[in-house]
Amino acid sequence: MNTGSRKNKLTPYLWLLPSILLIAVFVVFPIAIVFRLSFSEISKSGVPGGFNGIRNYVDAVNLPAFRTVMINTFWWVVSVVGLSTLFGIIIALVLNQEFFGRKAARSILIFPWATSLVIQASVWNYIIKYEYGSLNNVLLNLGIIKEAMNWRSSYQVEFVWECAVGIFVTVPFVAFCVLSGLQSIDKSLYESAIVDGAGFWDKLFRITLPLVKPALSVSTVLNIIYVFNSFPIIYTMTKGAPANKTDTMITYLYMLSFYDRKKGPAIALSVIGFVILCICAGIYMTVVMRKEEEQ
Amino acid sequence: MKADPAKNNRLSLIWFLPGLLLALILMSLPLYHFTANVYTKKSANTFVGDDTYKEVRAEVDAAAEEFRAQGMDVNVEEAVTTRTNSKGEETSLVAFSITQTVSKNLWSFLFAGLPSSPVLWIMTACMVLSLFCAACVTAGGRSVSHPRRENRKTDPAGTASSGKADRKSRLLLDVSCWLLLAGIILTPVFLLMNNYLFWRKIRLYNEELVTEGRDALFSKMDAFLFHGDMGEGIGQALGNLSVSHSPAVWLLMLCFLLLAVAAVRLRFGNVKKPVLRVLLYAFVIAVCAVTLYPYYVMFITAFRSNAETLDMYFLHLLPTKWIWSNLSDIIHRGVPGFLLNSLMIAGGATALAMLCGIPAAYAMARMNFKGKKAFLGFVIMSQMFSPVVLLIGISQLMNTLHMSDSIPGLIFINAAFNQAFAIWLLRGTFIAISPEMEQAARIDGCSTTGSLVRVLLPMAAPGIVTTLIFVFINAWNEYTISTVLISTAAKRPITVGITQFSSFNMIEWQYLFAASLLATVPVVILFMAIEKHLTSGLTSGGVKG
Numbered sequence: 062m063n064t065g066s067r068k069n070k071l072t073p074y075l076w077l078l079p080s081i082l083l084i085a086v087f088v089v090f091p092i093a094i095v096f097r098l099s100f101s102e103i104s105k106s107g108v109p110g111g112f113n114g115i116r117n118y119v120d121a122v123n124l125p126a127f128r129t130v131m132i133n134t135f136w137w138v139v140s141v142v143g144l145s146t147l148f149g150i151i152i153a154l155v156l157n158q159e160f161f162g163r164k165a166a167r168s169i170l171i172f173p174w175a176t177s178l179v180i181q182a183s184v185w186n187y188i189i190k191y192e193y194g195s196l197n198n199v200l201l202n203l204g205i206i207k208e209a210m211n212w213r214s215s216y217q218v219e220f221v222w223e224c225a226v227g228i229f230v231t232v233p234f235v236a237f238c239v240l241s242g243l244q245s246i247d248k249s250l251y252e253s254a255i256v257d258g259a260g261f262w263d264k265l266f267r268i269t270l271p272l273v274k275p276a277l278s279v280s281t282v283l284n285i286i287y288v289f290n291s292f293p294i295i296y297t298m299t300k301g302a303p304a305n306k307t308d309t310m311i312t313y314l315y316m317l318s319f320y321d322r323k324k325g326p327a328i329a330l331s332v333i334g335f336v337i338l339c340i341c342a343g344i345y346m347t348v349v350m351r352k353e354e355e356q
Numbered sequence: 357m358k359a360d361p362a363k364n365n366r367l368s369l370i371w372f373l374p375g376l377l378l379a380l381i382l383m384s385l386p387l388y389h390f391t392a393n394v395y396t397k398k399s400a401n402t403f404v405g406d407d408t409y410k411e412v413r414a415e416v417d418a419a420a421e422e423f424r425a426q427g428m429d430v431n432v433e434e435a436v437t438t439r440t441n442s443k444g445e446e447t448s449l450v451a452f453s454i455t456q457t458v459s460k461n462l463w464s465f466l467f468a469g470l471p472s473s474p475v476l477w478i479m480t481a482c483m484v485l486s487l488f489c490a491a492c493v494t495a496g497g498r499s500v501s502h503p504r505r506e507n508r509k510t511d512p513a514g515t516a517s518s519g520k521a522d523r524k525s526r527l528l529l530d531v532s533c534w535l536l537l538a539g540i541i542l543t544p545v546f547l548l549m550n551n552y553l554f555w556r557k558i559r560l561y562n563e564e565l566v567t568e569g570r571d572a573l574f575s576k577m578d579a580f581l582f583h584g585d586m587g588e589g590i591g592q593a594l595g596n597l598s599v600s601h602s603p604a605v606w607l608l609m610l611c612f613l614l615l616a617v618a619a620v621r622l623r624f625g626n627v628k629k630p631v632l633r634v635l636l637y638a639f640v641i642a643v644c645a646v647t648l649y650p651y652y653v654m655f656i657t658a659f660r661s662n663a664e665t666l667d668m669y670f671l672h673l674l675p676t677k678w679i680w681s682n683l684s685d686i687i688h689r690g691v692p693g694f695l696l697n698s699l700m701i702a703g704g705a706t707a708l709a710m711l712c713g714i715p716a717a718y719a720m721a722r723m724n725f726k727g728k729k730a731f732l733g734f735v736i737m738s739q740m741f742s743p744v745v746l747l748i749g750i751s752q753l754m755n756t757l758h759m760s761d762s763i764p765g766l767i768f769i770n771a772a773f774n775q776a777f778a779i780w781l782l783r784g785t786f787i788a789i790s791p792e793m794e795q796a797a798r799i800d801g802c803s804t805t806g807s808l809v810r811v812l813l814p815m816a817a818p819g820i821v822t823t824l825i826f827v828f829i830n831a832w833n834e835y836t837i838s839t840v841l842i843s844t845a846a847k848r849p850i851t852v853g854i855t856q857f858s859s860f861n862m863i864e865w866q867y868l869f870a871a872s873l874l875a876t877v878p879v880v881i882l883f884m885a886i887e888k889h890l891t892s893g894l895t896s897g898g899v900k901g
Contacts, residue, residue, distance in 0.1 A: 087772030091749030175883035204551025
């Protein structure tokens with residue numbers, strides 16, 4: 062084959078072209094727009110004006126709810142990612158055992174992953190209603206509680222519920238990532254460990270966890286990004302009420318730009334969020350690339 | 357443990373028989389105490405110690421004597437409520453009540469005809485049969501060698517050496533153990549059913565919040581607790597019914613636990629393994645139950661009437677009447693249109709993502725060129741940015757392209773944001789297939805495109821289908837961008853469309869969930885189909901909805 066010709070050198074790029082175009086127009090371009098807008102004056106209807114310096118950023122940081130929202134975002138990401146990773150590992154370890162009905166259990170566990178977040182959030186919203194919610198009904202019927210409980214008595218409790226729903230929908234992702242890591246572990250390692258007299262905890266900490274670490278780190282970094290970006294749960298369950306006390310950054314910037322008509326600070330927040338994501342993405346890239354090289 | 361299996365078994369049996377007998381005896385102790393209100397007398401404007409008080413008190417005491425004469429165990433109680441009225445005078449109300457305490461043992465539940473009675477029948481039958489079987493084994497004086505599993509290992513020739521009688525007694529032992537375990541497992545069911553009846557159902561019946569089947573249950577309770585003496589007054593008697601357990605219940609539980617251990621030892625020869633197994637199943641069942649719970653709620657609510665969805669006193673597992681018209685109602689409220697929009701958006705986005713992604717993945721898998729790594733980085737980076745952070749940028753872009761409020765716009769966005777995953781997973785699939793077949797095809801005169809379409813794609817079909825379905829599901833479930841970009845109601849996808857059933861002051865749960873059900877079922881089934889292929893591709897790339 063004549064690999065030296067100019068045409069052949071260009072061929073790979075032609076194959077990549079549609080994909081590059083698609084990403085460039087619909088991903089890269091909006092990024093550019095957001096960056097440009099964040100430094101310009103924006104009218105209430107969203108029409109960009111002249112250069113405005115860092116005015117939008119100053120406005121964003123000075124918003125009354127800025128601090129609460131940042132703290133919420135931190136807790137949201139840490140609790141959802143942390144706990145869903147913990148539960149995910151436990152569930153993956155269990156699902157990795159041989160038992161009757163394992164296939165059915167796996168199929169059931171995948172449900173939350175396959176369901177739209179709006180729908181999940183709506184269902185949980187119904188479940189924890191005080192007056193007629195299903196949770197109160199079931200617990201009362203089983204005689205576990207004697208009086209209906211108010212499951213959303215304050216915004217703190219509601220935020221905890223939102224985190225719980227976040228964990229609920231995230232666990233399958235982690236579990237299945239870890240499970241695929243577990244299934245690639247060579248069984249003979251355990252056999253020789255048993256010969257050496259290793260106990261359950263030894264096997265867990267010396268063999269299992271180190272070997273699923275690559276799978277786990279990829280899933281954790283991805284999770285941080287997805288959870289940070291998660292919008293429907295909080296938007297459906299509380300809409301950030303009362304007074305942005307349960308908002309995270311993403312829902313807050315949505316509210317700012319599409320309800321409160323404060324496009325300027327909203328865009329500045331977008332950029333701040335974008336930068337945070339970039340840092341996470343950088344970590345992710347290093348992890349994935351290193352893994353690529355190992356293979 | 358290995359020393360003498362027969363001796364070990366005999367030891368277990370010694371535990372087992374008296375344990376069972378003890379359990380049966382404990383069941384005849386009074387375990388449930390019911391305190392019911394049989395007589396109430398309220399006296400207004402009465403202060404403790406004054407004349408009216410003494411008068412009423414004497415009347416109540418007389419009534420109590422009458423009850424005692426009938427052989428009932430009654431107590432007189434009084435409650436004083438003092439209040440300051442609008443004129444500033446202090447008033448006092450004394451309420452006398454005569455309460456009767458009835459104690460019941462578990463046997464009496466058998467014939468009470470309560471909802472939990474059949475469960476108790478099964479439990480008792482299991483235990484008695486188990487006792488019988490175990491007694492047969494010991495009475496036969498046969499030495500029971502170690503259970504089957506252990507036997508198979510040590511004695512590969514089967515049970516040739518052990519005689520027919522031995523096999524029979526082993527079978528008896530097996531039956532005995534399983535029956536006992538079944539009986540014990542039913543205990544919480546029985547307790548929960550009683551809880552449900554005494555704490556919830558009777559209360560709701562009495563407050564007339566639920567009425568269906570009330571009279572039948574009340575007459576049964578009357579017969580059970582008061583030998584039918586209450587008649588008309590049964591409603592009042594059950595009004596403040598309180599139930600308590602005697603400490604013997606805990607003894608019974610302990611007894612059951614020991615029995616369970618003995619049964620497990622007899623059947624399996626060792627306790628740790630089966631217990632771990634049971635814990636494993638318990639965990640899996642608990643996790644599955646929690647996972648399925650919201651889906652169960654969604655399913656039953658979708659077929660309940662509006663009144664039932666808002667009913668805190670709902671006592672049934674399933675809707676009392678299946679309202680299929682919920683489905684036809686949502687059809688008239690635009691849901692088929694939303695589903696069609698979703699189908700168009702998800703289908704279009706999938707097609708576009710695959711059309712752009714397959715060539716790119718092919719180039720990444722089969723060709724060498726400068727900037728390959730940079731492109732890979734570019735692709736992975738693009739995966740990081742969920743469209744939400746870029747919402748404002750995207751809506752601006754869509755305005756410029758005149759694609760806001762249009763389905764094609766959503767198709768492009770969804771395709772672009774799923775591009776990374778599509779390329780990543782396809783590339784992995786292509787790399788796993790050896791390039792030899794394509795080379796052979798090319799020698800036969802096939803072009804690169806030809807070899808891709810005719811040779812590689814059919815071989816990579818499973819991976820392609822997985823990618824396809826995954827992109828489809830992601831686009832189908834997408835919500836945020838659609839809310840922002842689509843303003844015309846008729847162009848909404850289903851995820852946005854369902855929100856029309858929930859406004860701030862009124863949520864039509866039954867419609868919301870009926871539509872959600874229609875939106876969820878197809879994608880869950882699709883997802884289950886690709887689950888196996890997906891897991892293997894997971895950690896090599898990044899995937900999540």
